[in-house]
Amino acid sequence: MDIARTPATPDGNPEMADAAVAPKDFVSIRREDYMPFPWLVPQVAMDFALGLDETRVVTTLTVERNPAAEASKTIRLNGDEIVPVEVTVDGEGWSDWCMDGDDLLVTLPGAAHTIAVTTHIAPAANTKLMGLYASDGMLCTQCEAEGFRRIAFFPDRPDVLSTYRVRMSGDREAFPVLLCNGNLEAEGEDGEAHWAEWHDPWPKPSYLFALVAGQLVANSDSFTTMGGREVALNIWVRDGDLPRTGHAMESLKKSMKWDEEVFGREYDLDLFNIVAVSDFNMGAMENKGLNVFNTKYVLADEETATDGDFDGIEAVIAHEYFHNWSGNRVTCRDWFQLSLKEGFTVLRDQLFSQDMGSAPVKRIEDVRILRGVQFPEDSGPLAHPIRPDSYQEISNFYTSTIYNKGAEVIRMMRTMAGPERFRAGTDLYFERHDGEAATCEDFVRAMEDGAGLDLKQFRLWYAQAGTPKVTARLEHSGDTATLHLSQHVPATPGQPDKKPMPIPLKLALYDRDSRERGAEQLVVLDGEELTLGYPGFATRPVLSINRGFSAPIVVEREVSSDELVFLATHDDDPFARYEALQELVVRHLKAGASGTLSAEARQEGELAVADAMAAVLADSDLDDLMRGELLLLPSETYVAETMERADPAVIHAERQGLRASLARALETEFLALYERAAAVPFAMSAEAKGARKVKTQALAYLAAAFPDRAAEMAFAQYASADNMTDRQGALMVLTGLDVVERTNALIDFYNRYQGNALVIDKWFALQASSMHPHCLEHVRALADHRDFTLKNPNRVRSLYMAFAANPHAFHAADGEGYRMIADLILALDPINPQTASRFVPPLGRWRRIEPGRSALMKAQLERLAAADLSRDTAEQVSRSLG
Numbered sequence: 001m002d003i004a005r006t007p008a009t010p011d012g013n014p015e016m017a018d019a020a021v022a023p024k025d026f027v028s029i030r031r032e033d034y035m036p037f038p039w040l041v042p043q044v045a046m047d048f049a050l051g052l053d054e055t056r057v058v059t060t061l062t063v064e065r066n067p068a069a070e071a072s073k074t075i076r077l078n079g080d081e082i083v084p085v086e087v088t089v090d091g092e093g094w095s096d097w098c099m100d101g102d103d104l105l106v107t108l109p110g111a112a113h114t115i116a117v118t119t120h121i122a123p124a125a126n127t128k129l130m131g132l133y134a135s136d137g138m139l140c141t142q143c144e145a146e147g148f149r150r151i152a153f154f155p156d157r158p159d160v161l162s163t164y165r166v167r168m169s170g171d172r173e174a175f176p177v178l179l180c181n182g183n184l185e186a187e188g189e190d191g192e193a194h195w196a197e198w199h200d201p202w203p204k205p206s207y208l209f210a211l212v213a214g215q216l217v218a219n220s221d222s223f224t225t226m227g228g229r230e231v232a233l234n235i236w237v238r239d240g241d242l243p244r245t246g247h248a249m250e251s252l253k254k255s256m257k258w259d260e261e262v263f264g265r266e267y268d269l270d271l272f273n274i275v276a277v278s279d280f281n282m283g284a285m286e287n288k289g290l291n292v293f294n295t296k297y298v299l300a301d302e303e304t305a306t307d308g309d310f311d312g313i314e315a316v317i318a319h320e321y322f323h324n325w326s327g328n329r330v331t332c333r334d335w336f337q338l339s340l341k342e343g344f345t346v347l348r349d350q351l352f353s354q355d356m357g358s359a360p361v362k363r364i365e366d367v368r369i370l371r372g373v374q375f376p377e378d379s380g381p382l383a384h385p386i387r388p389d390s391y392q393e394i395s396n397f398y399t400s401t402i403y404n405k406g407a408e409v410i411r412m413m414r415t416m417a418g419p420e421r422f423r424a425g426t427d428l429y430f431e432r433h434d435g436e437a438a439t440c441e442d443f444v445r446a447m448e449d450g451a452g453l454d455l456k457q458f459r460l461w462y463a464q465a466g467t468p469k470v471t472a473r474l475e476h477s478g479d480t481a482t483l484h485l486s487q488h489v490p491a492t493p494g495q496p497d498k499k500p501m502p503i504p505l506k507l508a509l510y511d512r513d514s515r516e517r518g519a520e521q522l523v524v525l526d527g528e529e530l531t532l533g534y535p536g537f538a539t540r541p542v543l544s545i546n547r548g549f550s551a552p553i554v555v556e557r558e559v560s561s562d563e564l565v566f567l568a569t570h571d572d573d574p575f576a577r578y579e580a581l582q583e584l585v586v587r588h589l590k591a592g593a594s595g596t597l598s599a600e601a602r603q604e605g606e607l608a609v610a611d612a613m614a615a616v617l618a619d620s621d622l623d624d625l626m627r628g629e630l631l632l633l634p635s636e637t638y639v640a641e642t643m644e645r646a647d648p649a650v651i652h653a654e655r656q657g658l659r660a661s662l663a664r665a666l667e668t669e670f671l672a673l674y675e676r677a678a679a680v681p682f683a684m685s686a687e688a689k690g691a692r693k694v695k696t697q698a699l700a701y702l703a704a705a706f707p708d709r710a711a712e713m714a715f716a717q718y719a720s721a722d723n724m725t726d727r728q729g730a731l732m733v734l735t736g737l738d739v740v741e742r743t744n745a746l747i748d749f750y751n752r753y754q755g756n757a758l759v760i761d762k763w764f765a766l767q768a769s770s771m772h773p774h775c776l777e778h779v780r781a782l783a784d785h786r787d788f789t790l791k792n793p794n795r796v797r798s799l800y801m802a803f804a805a806n807p808h809a810f811h812a813a814d815g816e817g818y819r820m821i822a823d824l825i826l827a828l829d830p831i832n833p834q835t836a837s838r839f840v841p842p843l844g845r846w847r848r849i850e851p852g853r854s855a856l857m858k859a860q861l862e863r864l865a866a867a868d869l870s871r872d873t874a875e876q877v878s879r880s881l882g
């Protein structure tokens with residue numbers, strides 16, 4: 001039963017009555033309605049009798065009136081698809097309770113009581129993967145954001161903090177390993193069964209609860225903290241997967257050390273467990289002392305994982321570990337504050353990865369994600385501030401805006417304060433709010449007091465959605481250059497009028513002739529306009545702006561192609577250099593897509609790009625990892641995002657055309673690069689990783705102009721590969737070509753890795769994201785493959801998310817791609833609404849696509865709107881149409 005569809009009971013609250021008036025409208029929760037919970041729940045005791053088909057849970061809560069809240073005689077315990085089998089208060093059978101929708105309301109006579117409620121759960125039937133569920137024969141939980149209420153009746157909100165004592169018992173053979181948060185305090189045998197008792201000394205909200213039971217083996221190690229505490233570390237996996245856990249363990253130890261050194265944060269238990277599960281809605285989860293991970297972010301070896309996979313594991317292990325302080329020790333008051341933990345923790349994991357590898361390359365990758373995913377979100381119907389004002393289903397707000405823009409907002413504070421003062425700010429934040437459920441406002445105040453920043457106007461970054469656009473115009477006369485800056489924050493749903501925001505811009509001016517750079521300056525543009533004068537330039541200098549991507553904005557600058565080529569070749573800020581090259585290419589592609597480009601102008605544009613690329617290929621000061629970034633053409637999605645309304649087919653044709661023309665112009669150079677890189681033996685060093693990156697890129701370029709020769713080279717690379725990066729790269733190139741080697745390699749790859757789910761995911765994803773003209777037909781056929789299932793989110797994403805992110809296939813002119821995604825949503829929604837709703841945003845782009853396709857996209861959204869949908873999917877569909 002769906003909570004918001006239940007008609008209000010006579011004693012129901014007003015929210016429920018609203019739902020009854022308009023049964024199709026789900027209730028909106030508003031940030032301004034926050035009220036502290038009337039009851040404290042200092043202690044929770046749980047007793048689990050484990051079984052895959054049925055698990056019985058007795059949950060005992062000690063409750064007392066919250067002196068900081070308005071008193072209430074009843075306590076509302078949230079539930080979701082569970083029923084109270086038995087209710088006792090202070091040990092006595094109790095009848096003074098009723099149901100309000102899925103919630104249990106218990107009336108209590110006094111100020112302090114003990115409430116015990118028994119529930120029965122069916123984990124094997126739980127396909128939503130929220131609450132307690134079965135995965136590969138093991139039992140595991142996922143509680144964030146509101147999954148705990150699918151296990152036990154509880155005030156399931158992050159500002160209710162409790163210490164947990166958990167007893168679990170189950171069959172020894174089915175569940176030899178029994179894990180929970182905190183420390184193992186006792187265990188024992190009981191015939192065929194055994195039991196374990198866990199205690200977590202740190203008060204936590206219910207969303208951080210976790211329990212795992214199953215046949216697992218551990219990679220065990222230890223870490224000694226700066227305070228001398230020895231922490232036992234375990235990474236729990238399926239028996240055969242143990243050899244693929246080494247990288248995750250190394251990443252964990254590096255994370256623990258780094259957080260001590262850079263943020264002064266020490267781990268606070270004697271035990272840290274990580275469990276890998278193959279059915280998981282997200283990447284991983286930071287449950288206290290018991291992180292649960294998608295296998296994708298744990299398992300890796302060179303034979304089955306790419307360099308990108310290795311980096312992803314390092315980043316996610318760090319992210320979840322860092323949550324122990326930014327999220328767990330200091331948690332969120334309510335879900336509107338989600339970016340308090342997520343934005344901050346993403347920034348922390350980004351800084352960590354910058355320190356572990358190439359900082360400039362990591363920065364460019366992070367900006368690419370932001371611009372590829374968050375910018376479109378911010379300019380579409382689902383735009384929301386990093387601290388939203390309302391939601392219907394919180395699962396829909398685990399967005400790139402909350403995570404990635406949230407990280408950028410905190411990064412701007414760091415840029416303005418400098419690393420030392422920023423650290424003083426975070427120290428103060430942790431000190432002030434340790435053990436509390438805090439707000440974004442608390443964080444900003446700690447930054448003001450600790451880092452010495454004035455953030456009065458800066459708070460707008462929390463309140464206003466939309467990506468600011470900064471226009472930069474440089475004038476030159478006499479010996480003075482004058483820079484005119486102005487900003488505009490676009491209207492977003494519910495926010496028609498915006499105020500100017502403080503935008504920290506790192507900038508510098510280059511002397512054109514000497515190529516010398518003036519001092520780098522940090523300018524905060526905080527009004528609508530700002531004018532800055534720079535004397536001492538006999539000739540017009542070249543402006544380098546938003547260096548290091550100091551602000552998450554769009555820059556529109558008046559700059560000649562010539563100046564862009566100058567920056568692309570000479571700028572000493574790696575991001576600015578990358579940016580100049582991207583801008584040069586985007587400009588060229590847009591001009592081509594506009595249909596007004598003369599043959600000569602096109603040739604001229606291609607020549608300018610080829611010159612800049614030639615410089616990148618020839619520059620011996622560049623390492624290959626950075627070279628690989630510079631060689632990457634801007635994505636079709638990014639190009640589309642710069643246009644009012646895009647024609648995806650035209651952008652695709654232009655981009656492929658440019659790729660082919662570059663390959664023809666630089667054939668010798670790409671071949672030489674390929675040869676050089678192919679001679680580098682396998683290693684995990686930056687040099688070898690860089691070589692692998694540029695090798696496959698050279699191949700991809702060559703494939704655009706010389707498909708037959710490239711196919712031969714790719715097949716050879718495929719067949720002789722001694723690692724997954726090379727093998728997948730070669731297969732990626734082949735999959736996009738209409739050649740016999742394509743089929744042979746795909747068959748070989750499948751046979752070689754059959755049974756390894758993560759690698760078979762790659763096999764699906766490669767075909768769904770391919771440049772092949774028949775990609776859509778391939779996806780349709782793969783949906784009927786015996787290895788395809790809607791029950792496993794990784795598999796669903798590997799086929800359909802890859803497809804929805806592949807513009808030339810998804811945007812098939814007849815609308816077939818849109819229909820396939822709508823069909824998927826309808827089929828998946830009853831099984832796993834959280835994953836289904838994630839497929840709505842691609843259709844939600846309809847207003848930004850050319851009219852013909854736009855109408856077809858909208859028609860599919862309307863088709864969805866007419867169906868009986870989950871709250872998750874219904875919210876995204878109605879916002880997308882609204």
Ligand code: PHE
Pocket residue numbers: 142144145281282283284285286319320342398
């Ligand atoms: N809190 C998790 C993270 O960011 C993400 C997550 C959200 C996982 C909801 C599961 C469910 O690390």
Ligand code: ZN
Pocket residue numbers: 319323341342345
């Ligand atoms: Zn997180």
